[in-house]
Structure formats: structure tokens, C-alpha cells
Amino acid sequence: MTNLCDIVLEGGGVKGIGLVGALHELEKAGYQSCRIAGTSAGAIVGALYASGVSADRLTTIMSSLDYTKFRDEKWLRHLGIAGKTLSLLFGKGIYEGKFLHNWLTATLEAEGIRTFADLQLTEPWAMKLPPYQRYKLVVIVSDVSRGRLIRLPWDYHLYGLDPDAQPVADAVRASMSIPYFYKPALIQGHYVVDGGLLSNFPIDIFDETNDWPTLGIKLSARQVATPKINPVTNPIDYGFAILDTAMNAHDQMHVDDHCTQQRTIFVDTFAIKATDFDITKSEQTKLYESGQKYARKFLDTWNYTEYKKVCTMK
Numbered sequence: 001m002t003n004l005c006d007i008v009l010e011g012g013g014v015k016g017i018g019l020v021g022a023l024h025e026l027e028k029a030g031y032q033s034c035r036i037a038g039t040s041a042g043a044i045v046g047a048l049y050a051s052g053v054s055a056d057r058l059t060t061i062m063s064s065l066d067y068t069k070f071r072d073e074k075w076l077r078h079l080g081i082a083g084k085t086l087s088l089l090f091g092k093g094i095y096e097g098k099f100l101h102n103w104l105t106a107t108l109e110a111e112g113i114r115t116f117a118d119l120q121l122t123e124p125w126a127m128k129l130p131p132y133q134r135y136k137l138v139v140i141v142s143d144v145s146r147g148r149l150i151r152l153p154w155d156y157h158l159y160g161l162d163p164d165a166q167p168v169a170d171a172v173r174a175s176m177s178i179p180y181f182y183k184p185a186l187i188q189g190h191y192v193v194d195g196g197l198l199s200n201f202p203i204d205i206f207d208e209t210n211d212w213p214t215l216g217i218k219l220s221a222r223q224v225a226t227p228k229i230n231p232v233t234n235p236i237d238y239g240f241a242i243l244d245t246a247m248n249a250h251d252q253m254h255v256d257d258h259c260t261q262q263r264t265i266f267v268d269t270f271a272i273k274a275t276d277f278d279i280t281k282s283e284q285t286k287l288y289e290s291g292q293k294y295a296r297k298f299l300d301t302w303n304y305t306e307y308k309k310v311c312t313m314k
Contacts, residue, residue, distance in 0.1 A: 004031075007035075007046075014277060018287040020045060025291070025295035035136055035206055037139075038175075047113075047169075100172075101170075143191070145189075174187070270286065
């Protein structure tokens with residue numbers, strides 16, 4: 001039996017392997033995604049899944065990646081700390097992001113996907129949607145020039161661009177531009193960075209339909225009453241605390257909501273950080289199995305009919 005759903009994937013750098021484990025369990029349980037939205041790592045996994053890559057094959061693809069190559073520094077790396085500082089000053093980021101872009105472009109093209117035109121929705125149910133929303137994938141980015149959240153391909157019209165002509169890999173590369181780590185992307189002269197700066201978990205993005213649920217996969221354990229504390233002992237800590245607050249405060253309002261918690265798979269990612277590019281194979285396996293474990297736990301109690309009795313979609 002096939003169960004339709006929309007899926008929202010949280011960003012989380014290398015922790016995104018946990019998303020794959022959860023998707024695998026959803027697929028085994030008969031769930032089929034109509035649309036999928038993601039930020040950063042969620043956009044990478046979402047783009048591949050929306051292109052038709054099965055969860056089994058996605059597991060192979062992600063586990064074979066050499067994550068150390070994501071640290072593709074500029075030639076200034078030869079200058080040590082001074083070089084990194086210059087990269088930040090002149091390139092607005094330490095790493096180039098070219099490896100991710102080239103790898104994803106090649107992987108998507110192997111599936112016959114290049115631009116968003118290749119991800120158009122043509123099913124009868126999609127005709128109820130506005131034309132600009134008829135796509136299988138939505139990539140979340142932050143336009144720091146405009147100071148607003150951008151949903152690609154939905155918002156390409158804001159830049160005077162035809163969404164069907166825009167490469168999917170370009171949108172994903174923009175979404176994974178973690179501030180200070182990666183140089184920002186440019187869209188028509190506008191600086192665009194990691195979507196997590198404004199929303200790392202846009203769980204409500206598809207809430208215009210009651211025909212099937214939107215399920216979220218979040219790369220953190222279920223929230224507890226004790227709030228996260230950012231230690232501030234020096235100016236650097238202070239800067240990162242501000243950045244962390246900006247990237248989490250908006251989504252925390254959603255996660256605190258009971259109905260959001262009911263439709264979200266919370267995947268424990270242990271102490272692994274988004275930028276742990278030296279992640280070991282055993283840690284990758286641990287993340288993947290955690291995704292499987294918590295997806296199974298979620299599915300044991302999930303019932304959309306019961307959910308709708310309590311939670312009314314917007």
C-alpha cells in the first residue's frame with residue numbers, strides 16, 4: 001500500500017546521513033513523497049530523492065562520499081590562518097563549495113536531471129497548485145542582500161529568472177553556504193547563503209493541503225524542557241552565539257508546537273557536528289542507523305486520521 005506524503009528535511013551538514021536512514025524506513029513502510037523540501041544537507045538529500053533515486057541507492061551514494069573533499073579551500077590555504085582570514089575578507093568564506101556543486105551536478109545528470117524543468121509535477125493533483133509551485137523539490141536559501149527567506153524554484157521570479165532554466169545543483173549549492181565556512185552564492189548580484197540562517201526546518205511549507213500529511217525529519221533528539229545554552233566567554237563565542245540564535249530561533253517556534261512534534265521524526269545525531277568533515281565510517285553508520293531507529297519509532301504510533309482530529313492544517 002502506498003501512502004502519499006510531503007517531506008521536509010532539516011539541514012545539518014554531514015549529519016544529513018541520518019536523513020537517509022529515516023527516508024529508507026519511510027520508503028519501506030510504503031510512503032511515497034509528492035514534494036520534498038530541504039535546507040543545506042536536507043537540500044542535497046532531497047534533490048537526489050526527488051530525482052528518483054531510491055533510498056537504497058541513496059544510501060550507497062552518500063556512504064561512498066569522501067566528506068573531507070567538502071573542504072575545498074582556495075589557494076590561500078597555503079598561507080595558514082592568515083590565508084583563511086584573507087579568504088573570509090575577500091571571498092566571504094573559507095571554502096569554495098565547488099566539489100559539492102560538481103559532484104551533485106554529475107550525480108543528478110546521471111538521473112536525467114539538470115534544471116528544475118526536469119522536476120516539474122505533472123500529476124492531476126498538482127493542477128490544484130499555483131503554476132510556480134508545481135515542482136517536486138523546494139530548496140530553502142537565505143538572501144542576505146534582500147534580508148529574506150527564498151524558496152527555489154518558487155521565488156526565482158523575484159530575480160527575473162525562468163525557474164525551468166535554473167540548474168538544480170546551483171540552488172542546492174546556495175543552500176549549503178554555511179556563513180563563514182563557504183563563500184556565498186550569487187543570484188543576479190544578490191548574496192545567497194545557507195537557508196538555515198532563516199529556516200533550517202520549514203515544516204509548514206506545504207500546509208495548503210489536507211489530502212496527505214507533511215512529515216518532517218529533524219536532525220536532533222526530541223526537544224526537552226531545558227533550553228540550549230550558548231556559552232559566551234569571548235568575542236568569538238559571542239559571534240557564534242548570535243549566528244546560532246539566528247539560525248534556530250525561528251524554527252524553535254515551530255518545534256515547540258505540539259502538532260509539529262507529532263508529525264516530525266527526531267533523529268538523534270549524538271555529538272556529531274554539521275562541519276565534522278572528518279567523520280568516520282563508523283560514525284556515518286551510527287547516524288544512518290539512528291535515522292532508521294527513530295523513523296521506525298515514529299511509524300509505530302503515527303496515524304494521520306488521528307492527527308487531523310487534533311491538528312488542523314493551515
